[in-house]
Amino acid sequence: MPLVPMRTMLDHAAENNYGIAALNVNNMEQIQAIMMAAEETDSPVIIQASRGARKYTNDAFLRNLMLAAVELYPNIPIVMHLDHGNSFDTCQSAIEQKFTSVMMDGSLSEDGKTPSAFEYNAEITKKVVDAAHAVGVSVEGEIGALGGIEDGHGAGLSQEEAMEPLTDPDQAEQFVAQTGVDALAVAIGTSHGAYKFSKKPTGDVLKIDLIEEIHRRLPNTHMVMHGSSSVPQELQDIINEFGGDIKQTYGVPIEEIQRGIANGVRKVNVDTDSRLAITGAIRKVFAQSPEKFDPRDYLRPAREAMAKVCKARMIAFGQAGNAGKIKITTCKEMVDFYKK
Ligand code: G3H
Ligand code: 13P
Ligand code: ZN
Numbered sequence: 001m002p003l004v005p006m007r008t009m010l011d012h013a014a015e016n017n018y019g020i021a022a023l024n025v026n027n028m029e030q031i032q033a034i035m036m037a038a039e040e041t042d043s044p045v046i047i048q049a050s051r052g053a054r055k056y057t058n059d060a061f062l063r064n065l066m067l068a069a070v071e072l073y074p075n076i077p078i079v080m081h082l083d084h085g086n087s088f089d090t091c092q093s094a095i096e097q098k099f100t101s102v103m104m105d106g107s108l109s110e111d112g113k114t115p116s117a118f119e120y121n122a123e124i125t126k127k128v129v130d131a132a133h134a135v136g137v138s139v140e141g142e143i144g145a146l147g148g149i150e151d152g153h154g155a156g157l158s159q160e161e162a163m164e165p166l167t168d169p170d171q172a173e174q175f176v177a178q179t180g181v182d183a184l185a186v187a188i189g190t191s192h193g194a195y196k197f198s199k200k201p202t203g204d205v206l207k208i209d210l211i212e213e214i215h216r217r218l219p220n221t222h223m224v225m226h227g228s229s230s231v232p233q234e235l236q237d238i239i240n241e242f243g244g245d246i247k248q249t250y251g252v253p254i255e256e257i258q259r260g261i262a263n264g265v266r267k268v269n270v271d272t273d274s275r276l277a278i279t280g281a282i283r284k285v286f287a288q289s290p291e292k293f294d295p296r297d298y299l300r301p302a303r304e305a306m307a308k309v310c311k312a313r314m315i316a317f318g319q320a321g322n323a324g325k326i327k328i329t330t331c332k333e334m335v336d337f338y339k340k
Helices: 006-015 028-041 051-057 059-072 088-096 118-133 149-154 169-179 208-217 233-241 254-261 272-288 295-317 331-339
Strands: 020-024 045-049 078-085 101-104 138-143 183-186 222-225 265-270
Touching: 006 020, 006 078, 006 138, 006 183, 006 222, 006 265, 006 331, 020 028, 020 078, 020 295, 028 045, 028 059, 028 272, 028 295, 045 051, 045 059, 051 059, 051 078, 059 078, 078 088, 078 138, 088 101, 088 118, 101 118, 118 138, 118 169, 118 331, 138 169, 169 183, 169 208, 183 208, 208 222, 208 254, 222 254, 233 272, 254 265, 254 295, 265 272, 265 295, 272 295
Parallel strands: 020 045, 020 265, 045 078, 078 101, 101 138, 138 183, 183 222, 222 265
Antiparallel strands: none
């Protein structure tokens, strides 16, 4: 089967109440790890590349690695998604490079850092939706800006001020109506990277109740949770045991993600956990077998460690067992769907 659009996959997840891990990649081993886990668990997959990943890997390598995955795993539906597109041109070039889904992150300005105005976000996202849907490609938008409430406290902000960047449900409704996005990323207090929370997060810093509220208002909108690595203790420990220096930190507990999934979250972004797994495995080989210098000796265990994390997420989010159940549509077929 060809690379498939994300919309059909998320619709199936919504109809059957599960979530799908959207896993970031930068190289061949990461794509292989995801596909190994997908085959083992019979999971549909969303594989995503950031702008940084596209620059590092090069679109031609990325596209052909993804096509190799399609060829080698004909029974697994695979979405190739652009993570955090910062402009119309970035999204357009991804579509030209055969991505079947793009994120236009208009919650930030084109510099990818400065929070933007609602009007800018809605306008640029709508422009991407029009161009993408014309060729059957799915679009994810974002409303509210990602970032930790704890970080805000650390910077001296009150709870109210620290919560300001979170998604406003009124704006979420307006944004979905104005743009027609297929999926909506919401800001609920998570942040990218390993350092999300200084202790196991409670409801004052991780706002799953906000997801519940948005889901009540937009029951048919597929929500996306970014910054959703769980930063498992054992992965921190392996890195530190073999010479690394990860300060004690806490991620998003799996049971909180599952609460999100029960309330309309269909795409769960995970990158950091894969990075931690890979780094731990490589450090272990370097520390235990300093005489080794064949990259396969450390990249193979790294790939296996990432596959193990992917497999665990696929099972926990409920996508396992669903690869064969999704009725596959092509981007071409989605063109008519969007015309209706
Ligand atoms: O958005 C965050 C993802 O983890 C991608 O990270 O921009 O370093 O590739 P990156
Ligand atoms: P993590 O850093 O929590 O893995 O989040 C990844 C992400 O949101 C990619 O867009
Ligand atoms: Zn993200």
